[in-house]
Amino acid sequence: MLLPYFEWVNNLPVSRAIGESALIYPVVQSIHLVFLALLVGGIFMVDLRLMGTSLTSLPLAKVARDARPWVIWGLVGMLVTGIPQLMQNATREYHSEFFWFKMQLLPVALIYHFTLRHRITMAAEGRVPPILSKLAGVVSIALWTSIAVSSRFIGLFT
Amino acid sequence: MVELLSPLRAVFEWVGALENSIALRESIYAWALVLTTHVIFLCSFAGLITMMDLRLLGIGHMGTPFSQLQRWLFPWQMATLAGSSITGLVLVFSDPMRFYVSIFFWVKMATMALAAVNAMAFHFIAYERIAEWDTSPVPPLGARLAGGLGMLLWANIIVNGRLIPYNWFL
Numbered sequence: 001m002l003l004p005y006f007e008w009v010n011n012l013p014v015s016r017a018i019g020e021s022a023l024i025y026p027v028v029q030s031i032h033l034v035f036l037a038l039l040v041g042g043i044f045m046v047d048l049r050l051m052g053t054s055l056t057s058l059p060l061a062k063v064a065r066d067a068r069p070w071v072i073w074g075l076v077g078m079l080v081t082g083i084p085q086l087m088q089n090a091t092r093e094y095h096s097e098f099f100w101f102k103m104q105l106l107p108v109a110l111i112y113h114f115t116l117r118h119r120i121t122m123a124a125e126g127r128v129p130p131i132l133s134k135l136a137g138v139v140s141i142a143l144w145t146s147i148a149v150s151s152r153f154i155g156l157f158t
Numbered sequence: 159m160v161e162l163l164s165p166l167r168a169v170f171e172w173v174g175a176l177e178n179s180i181a182l183r184e185s186i187y188a189w190a191l192v193l194t195t196h197v198i199f200l201c202s203f204a205g206l207i208t209m210m211d212l213r214l215l216g217i218g219h220m221g222t223p224f225s226q227l228q229r230w231l232f233p234w235q236m237a238t239l240a241g242s243s244i245t246g247l248v249l250v251f252s253d254p255m256r257f258y259v260s261i262f263f264w265v266k267m268a269t270m271a272l273a274a275v276n277a278m279a280f281h282f283i284a285y286e287r288i289a290e291w292d293t294s295p296v297p298p299l300g301a302r303l304a305g306g307l308g309m310l311l312w313a314n315i316i317v318n319g320r321l322i323p324y325n326w327f328l
Contacts, residue, residue, distance in 0.1 A: 030317040041205020
């Protein structure tokens with residue numbers, strides 16, 4: 001159903017220009033990964049704190065609030081560097097199961113991150129049962145790791 | 159560059175001829191899984207280092223004293239460093255000549271050495287006087303320098319790692 005749109009994007013002059021340059025695609029891919037580091041750095045440090053409730057005096061809400069701008073910068077950077085990669089490879093990505101898996105998980109992870117996880121990290125210490133906050137951390141790490149794995153697989157298995 | 163590395167060539171060739179190395183190289187799934195795990199560990203490590211560096215620069219995580227933040231991050235930094243080092247070694251072991259001929263691989267290794275020097279310098283200079291700036295809104299120059307350099311070096315390491323498959327300079 002969406003194939004004509006993917007083909008249209010794929011054949012845009014801009015997309016072809018990216019494809020013809022030997023430099024743009026590899027450089028954009030690399031920067032995409034630098035922003036991934038920023039993103040998962042900000043997310044995982046809070047997840048690990050969620051999972052280790054009894055282990056630390058680190059104030060959860062404060063750390064989560066301070067991590068937020070970096071997570072958002074990470075997301076913006078990944079989006080900006082992700083779009084040209086998709087444009088250049090639109091038709092190929094359309095046929096990749098891993099691409100669709102990623103595109104389904106991504107909204108789930110984002111909604112989870114900014115709703116449920118946000119509320120759990122901002123709740124007053126002691127108000128969230130430890131088992132729930134542990135689960136919140138595990139779910140977040142699992143979601144973002146799955147997205148990263150499926151993304152790497154797009155390139156490896158298509 | 160080439161002459162500098164040539165003594166290593168024999169070692170890389172020898173490893174590449176080992177039975178286990180060949181088996182790994184020829185297994186599509188093992189290679190792909192180790193590579194994917196490496197990327198995730200390396201980005202997690204660089205990300206956790208970056209969170210520390212942002213605090214050193216005085217632009218992130220300013221709500222937490224440096225020592226408290228780093229006491230929490232350190233074990234995870236070490237765990238992800240171990241994960242990326244082990245998977246990285248397996249990757250080199252499985253296809254040594256692929257890396258030997260890549261300028262990006264050697265730049266990545268050299269940049270990692272610089273990052274280690276930067277971390278040591280921070281530990282023995284600015285961190286020695288942590289009590290004086292632990293909660294200060296502007297960390298001392300030495301700390302800001304270490305933070306800025308750390309971020310630049312690790313971004314470079316990620317970029318060079320990602321570029322290894324491209325042999326532009328051959």
